[in-house]
Structure formats: structure tokens, C-alpha cells
Amino acid sequence: QSADNEQSHSTSVAGMEQLLRVESELIDNLNSYADELEQKLYVVRSFVRQMRKENGKALDNPVHYLSNPLNAFSLIRRMHQDWTHWQHYMQQPVGEQQVSHVQLRREQLPSSTDMEEAGDALHRILVTYDLNVSDMAQGLLNGKKYNVSLNALDSYALGIYYYDQQKFGYASQWIFQAIEWLQGPHKLPLPLELDRAEVFHVYAEALIKMNRYKDALQVLHTAATLKKDNLKLLLRKSELETLIRTEPNVVPKKFFTPQAQAYERGCRGQYPQNLKLYCVYNSTTSAFLRLAPLKMELISLDPYMVIYHDVISPSEISELQSLAVPGLKRATVFNQQSMRNHVVKTRTSKVTWLLDTLNQLTIRLNRRITDMTGFDMYGSEMLQVMNYGLGGHYDKHYDYFNSSVAADLTRLNGDRIATVLFYLTDVEQGGATVFPNIEKAVFPKSGTAVVWYNLRHDGNGDPQTLHAACPVIVGSKWVCNKWIRERQQVFRRPCLANSKNV
Numbered sequence: 001q002s003a004d005n006e007q008s009h010s011t012s013v014a015g016m017e018q019l020l021r022v023e024s025e026l027i028d029n030l031n032s033y034a035d036e037l038e039q040k041l042y043v044v045r046s047f048v049r050q051m052r053k054e055n056g057k058a059l060d061n062p063v064h065y066l067s068n069p070l071n072a073f074s075l076i077r078r079m080h081q082d083w084t085h086w087q088h089y090m091q092q093p094v095g096e097q098q099v100s101h102v103q104l105r106r107e108q109l110p111s112s113t114d115m116e117e118a119g120d121a122l123h124r125i126l127v128t129y130d131l132n133v134s135d136m137a138q139g140l141l142n143g144k145k146y147n148v149s150l151n152a153l154d155s156y157a158l159g160i161y162y163y164d165q166q167k168f169g170y171a172s173q174w175i176f177q178a179i180e181w182l183q184g185p186h187k188l189p190l191p192l193e194l195d196r197a198e199v200f201h202v203y204a205e206a207l208i209k210m211n212r213y214k215d216a217l218q219v220l221h222t223a224a225t226l227k228k229d230n231l232k233l234l235l236r237k238s239e240l241e242t243l244i245r246t247e248p249n250v251v252p253k254k255f256f257t258p259q260a261q262a263y264e265r266g267c268r269g270q271y272p273q274n275l276k277l278y279c280v281y282n283s284t285t286s287a288f289l290r291l292a293p294l295k296m297e298l299i300s301l302d303p304y305m306v307i308y309h310d311v312i313s314p315s316e317i318s319e320l321q322s323l324a325v326p327g328l329k330r331a332t333v334f335n336q337q338s339m340r341n342h343v344v345k346t347r348t349s350k351v352t353w354l355l356d357t358l359n360q361l362t363i364r365l366n367r368r369i370t371d372m373t374g375f376d377m378y379g380s381e382m383l384q385v386m387n388y389g390l391g392g393h394y395d396k397h398y399d400y401f402n403s404s405v406a407a408d409l410t411r412l413n414g415d416r417i418a419t420v421l422f423y424l425t426d427v428e429q430g431g432a433t434v435f436p437n438i439e440k441a442v443f444p445k446s447g448t449a450v451v452w453y454n455l456r457h458d459g460n461g462d463p464q465t466l467h468a469a470c471p472v473i474v475g476s477k478w479v480c481n482k483w484i485r486e487r488q489q490v491f492r493r494p495c496l497a498n499s500k501n502v
């Protein structure tokens with residue numbers, strides 16, 4: 001079952017900011033727990049110091065000390081009374097309030113579903129851009145070095161997750177990273193300490209799954225020396241020895257790196273450059289453009305696709321983002337079988353829909369889209385503002401519906417004749433919009449918009465418009481899009497002299 005009612009923390013950078021605030025508050029809480037411990041510690045230590053002094057003085061010459069009636073009485077009294085009070089004081093729990101505060105907060109903390117989504121996202125970055133595990137763990141992302149790395153706990157958690165997913169090659173590499181880290185100088189805090197023997201054991205199991213029996217035996221041997229006389233480990237070792245004897249010719253499995261398809265090549269920026277096409281000032285699509293022409297770059301004629309540069313201003317962008325942030329919800333995809341929207345792994349981002357008439361800005365942007373496309377916005381869908389998160393992407397899809405199946409959706413306003421996609425931010429790495437069938441890729445640039453026709457002149461969906469949003473590697477990708485419906489455009493669809501679909 002999908003994560004419909006989960007918060008889906010990792011799927012938008014803007015949404016994750018809130019987690020940092022919760023973390024900061026939890027640190028404050030742990031710190032005030034430490035204050036309470038310290039206070040108690042201070043009380044205890046000063047008493048110990050004082051008592052030791054008195055007791056030491058007495059032990060130097062017990063007879064002399066005890067001969068004095070005041071000392072004698074005091075000794076009897078404190079031994080009778082004080083230790084009861086100390087016992088009581090020692091028994092009192094410290095920082096109960098802080099403990100229950102953590103308990104309360106934990107309900108809002110990322111769930112196991114969040115962990116899985118985050119693990120899937122890192123893996124998506126890794127395979128889409130053909131990175132390797134040790135580079136990634138060390139902060140070398142797609143050839144660029146960041147001063148960030150994953151620690152033993154991060155790497156181990158990933159290893160365990162991919163193991164459960166039966167990705168044993170990746171699992172073994174991540175657990176190896178965890179072991180490397182554990183052998184370094186850093187120490188984990190006591191409550192987070194990993195059981196090293198267990199880590200080695202899991203590593204061995206992953207190697208066994210990769211048919212690397214001899215390596216696994218060595219690793220199991222290390223595990224067994226870390227946890228002496230552990231029956232489970234010794235048993236496993238002898239099983240493995242038997243395996244090595246009975247299957248001497250087993251071939252180690254290869255670490256599987258899938259062949260790059262057109263989609264991955266696009267994400268990596270490996271499509272050939274456009275040489276034949278051109279840039280113009282568009283002053284004709286609408287009357288307004290005669291006064292304020294737009295910088296237009298032609299990307300493709302079939303399907304028709306153009307980029308507008310500097311078509312939305314930085315202040316418009318920040319206003320759009322502020323409008324969107326409070327309403328951001330996990331994006332869904334419409335399923336034509338169930339006839340309803342679902343949270344799916346193939347589209348990870350958060351989205352807000354903005355009414356066309358919400359305010360001056362949305363009115364102005366809709367008018368601008370008319371200027372850019374020549375289309376009438378009546379009956380089209382609302383503006384959609386989206387923010388991507390960790391490894392955020394949208395798998396290959398068409399924006400048009402399959403009208404024969406989704407007749408209900410297109411009956412009123414027709415299909416999605418064109419898409420306008422504004423980029424509201426630059427993206428440091430990754431996050432391109434790629435069209436694998438025509439080998440075109442558009443890399444996000446703040447203020448730019450890409451426009452394409454989804455339908456051919458006969459009104460059928462054009463399969464060449466297949467496209468995807470590549471996983472973001474580094475950055476907070478914001479886009480705003482408009483799906484323009486067909487019906488209101490009966491007299492408007494500009495004639496394309498160059499299109500073979502005319």
C-alpha cells in the first residue's frame with residue numbers, strides 16, 4: 001500500500017527544513033537533560049568531597065576522633081539518617097521531563113517509510129549517474145567533491161536496506177564502507193555503537209549471496225574473533241566451509257551495472273548538441289509581444305518545443321515559492337485503471353496547485369503563458385508549483401491522457417495540448433528534463449521556461465513527447481507548470497509551416 005498518509009519528508013527540500021528545526025529543538029532538550037545530570041552530579045560530588053575529608057581526618061587517628069563526644073554523636077546520627085536520604089536521592093530519576101519530550105516528538109520523526117524513500121533516492125542517484133559507492137560515501141558526487149560524507153551508521157543502514165531489497169552487490173559495498181569507517185579514528189556515541197561482529201556477519205552474508213565464498217569465510221573469521229565462542233557464527237562458518245568444499249567451481253556474481261539507456265544518457269548530459277536550430281526575439285505570438293518580445297530558442301520542430309529565457313523574474317519566483325510552501329503535498333499520479341490519484345515511487349516531489357485567480361501574480365503569469373503560446377487559458381489546469389527533494393525525479397511519462405481510456409478526464413476540456421514548464425531555480429547537479437525519444441535535454445535554469453506540444457495536429461498524443469525529470473543530485477529544484485487543455489484552442493493553435501503533421 002502506498003504512503004498516502006505519510007509525510008514523505010525526503011520528497012521536497014522545502015518540506016525537510018522543518019525537520020532541521022525539530023532536530024535543533026531535540027538537541028536543546030538533550031542539552032537540558034545534560035544540565036539536570038550535571039546538577040545532580042554536582043550535588044553528589046561536593047558531598048563526596050566533604051565526606052571524604054571528614055572520614056579521612058577520622059581515619060588518621062580513629063581513637064582521637066571518636067573520643068570526642070561531638071564526633072561520636074555526629075557519626076552515629078549521619079550513619080543512621082543521611083544514607084537513607086542519599087539512597088532516596090540516588091533513586092530519583094533524572095530528566096524524566098526531557099525523556100518524555102523525546103517520546104512525544106518521536107511521533108513526528110521520519111518513519112521507516114521515510115527511510116526507505118531516502119534509501120531508494122540515494123540509490124537512484126547512484127545508478128542514474130553511474131556513481132560508485134565509495135565515492136558517494138565520501139562526498140564525491142558526479143565528479144564534484146563536497147565536504148560531506150556518510151558515517152558508519154548511514155552506510156550500514158543503506159547496506160541493510162539494500163540487502164533486504166536483494167541488491168546484494170550494493171549491500172556488500174555499503175557494508176564495506178561502514179566497516180572502513182568503523183576502522184577509522186572516529187567513535188560513535190555509546191548508545192549508537194554498532195555491534196562489530198554483527199556488521200562483519202552481515203557483510204559475510206552479502207558476500208555469500210554474491211557467491212564470493214572465500215572472501216566471506218575470511219570476514220566470518222574476523223566476526224568470530226570479535227565475538228568469541230558465538231555459536232551462531234561458528235555454525236555459519238562450518239556451513240560455509242562445507243559450501244566451499246561442495247561447490248568449488250562457483251563463479252562470483254558480477255556487480256551489476258545496467259547499461260545506460262537514452263534516458264540515463266540524457267540525465268548525464270550526453271545527448272548531441274543542437275546545431276541546426278536558432279534563437280529569435282518572439283514578437284508575434286501575441287499582440288503584447290510586439291511591445292515586449294520574448295527571447296525564444298527553438299529546440300525541436302517535431303514535436304514543437306521552445307525555450308523562453310528570462311520569462312519569469314526573481315521577485316515573481318520568490319512570491320510563487322512563498323505562496324506554494326504552506327500547501328506543499330506529495331505529488332501523485334493519476335491511475336487510469338483505478339481512476340484515482342496515487343502516491344507512487346516514480347514521481348517524488350511535493351506540489352501545490354494555485355488558482356488562476358488567486359492574486360495579481362497568478363493572473364499575470366497566466367496572461368504571460370497566453371503570450372508565450374498563443375493559447376487561451378480558459379478550461380486549462382491550475383498552475384502547479386513543485387519542489388523536488390532528495391533524489392527527486394519523475395520517471396518517463398506523457399503529459400497527455402490516453403483519451404480512449406480516460407474519456408471522463410478529457411470530455412470537458414479536451415486533452416493536454418501543450419505543457420509550459422517554468423524553472424524557478426538553478427539546480428547545482430542533476431534534475432534535467434529529458435525527452436529520450438528525440439534525445440533532447442533541458443537543464444534547469446532559473447527564469448527559463450520550456451514549452452512543448454503534447455498532441456499532434458490530428459489531436460492524438462505524440463509519443464515523441466515522452467519525458468522525465470532526472471533525479472536531482474544536489475540542489476532544491478523548483479518548477480511551475482501549466483497543462484494547457486485543447487478545447488479552448490480550436491481557433492488558436494498556431495500553424496506550424498515546418499511541421500510534418502500539418
Ligand SMILES: O=C(O)CCC(=O)C(=O)O
Nearest residue numbers: 394399432433468469479
Ligand atoms: O520537473 C520536470 O523537469 C518535469 C516535470 C514534469 O514532467 C511534470 O510534472 O509533468
Ligand SMILES: [Fe+2]
Nearest residue numbers: 397398399467
Ligand atoms: Fe510531464
